Amino acid sequence: MTQNSVTLKKFESTRSNNLNLLKFIAAIFVIISHAFPLSKGAEYNDILSDLSRNSIAFGSLAVAIFFMSSGFFVTKSLLKNKNSKKYLHNRFIRIFPPLWFTLVVCIVVCALLFSSYSLIDFFVSADFFKYCLNFILIPVHNLPGVFTNNIYPGVINGPLWTLPIEFLCYIVLLVAYKLSLVNKKSYKYIALLVIVFFIGINFVPLSIFMSIKGYIQPCFLFFWGSFYWIYRDEIRMKNVYFVLSFILFILLIGLGYGQIGSFLFIPYLTLYISFCLPQCNARFASLGNLSYDIYLCGWPIQQMVISVFGGSMAVGLNILISIPLSIVVGYITYMLIEKNI
Secondary structure, eight states: OOSSOEEGGGGTTOOOHHHHHHHHHHHHHHHHHHHHHHHHOTTOOOHHHHHTTTSOOHHHHHHHHHHHHHHHHHHHHHHHHOOHHHHHHHHHHHHHHHHHHHHHHHHHHIIIIIBSSOHHHHHHSHHHHHHGGGGGTOOOOBOTTBSTTSSSTTBOOGGGGHHHHHHHHHHHHHHHHHTTOSSHHHHHHHHHHHHHHHHHHHHSOOHHHHHHHHHHHHHHHHHHHHHHHHTTTTOEEOHHHHHHHHHHHHHHHHTTOHHHHHHHHHHHHHHHHHHTSOOOOHHHHGGGGGHHHHHHHHHHHHHHHHHHTTSOOOHHHHHHHHHHHHHHHHHHHHHHTGGGO
16 A cells, blocks of 8 residues: 555556456456346346345446546646547547447347347347447347346346446536536536436435436445546545545445445546555456457356356356356457557
């Protein structure tokens, strides 16, 4: 740990190996979290979900890390370049090429190997054309005749729901920048609104809040990432703050308030681990380059593995098979697509 108190600004030009590795671990967390319901049924949860009384799972923890770090670095990029076209171009190539590649591969593999439909019937099916809406970030999960014996029949790629939310965060940030709202003065008041909104959707028992709660939570973390960048010269990175944040986060998880713990402490914990702890080996850190690709292909691979095993299987076996396959496919996607753009 750091020996002296410094502000986050000290690390604004620092490349973090730890963060790269953390994003890789988060992608693996998503696979672990999904293995339970996919392999055994919706009533089965991962260990973190059980410990937190269903208030947070490994998957939602991973999404929180992804969105917070995205908010932090996307804000940095926007304010550094001050070029809307370049910003949108960078955000576009961040999201779409790997997504499109994954969608095409999933469609072809499912049509050839996992669908009960003939190829002609598959590609003229209304479900196939609906599934193509994923190419423009409209999540549709089912392909015709695929994974019919699985616990989640037809569901090809559940995690795609986060992508339109992330892209919307990019657009909202750009609009806020154009309106001269991405600054300390404005963020002070926006933060108050975010806190009030968070309290509302988590503690006010309205049906509309319950229906949007899961979709809004990642946006809060994106904002906090952006907030930490804006206030980087005032946020002190101290050992005692890190330890206290970690203890309180664990305590809130144990009390069944994991989402509150994520909202309050994931930004500080993530950034402290990223910049203030000894940096991991660069070779391990390079695994973080695969995090988005692993996130995209993890669920389809898990569903394919479960289908091969007859529609259900042991959770641990699904994890053991799916993680290496997802890393390999993620590596191929990265080398063919992301590395070349």
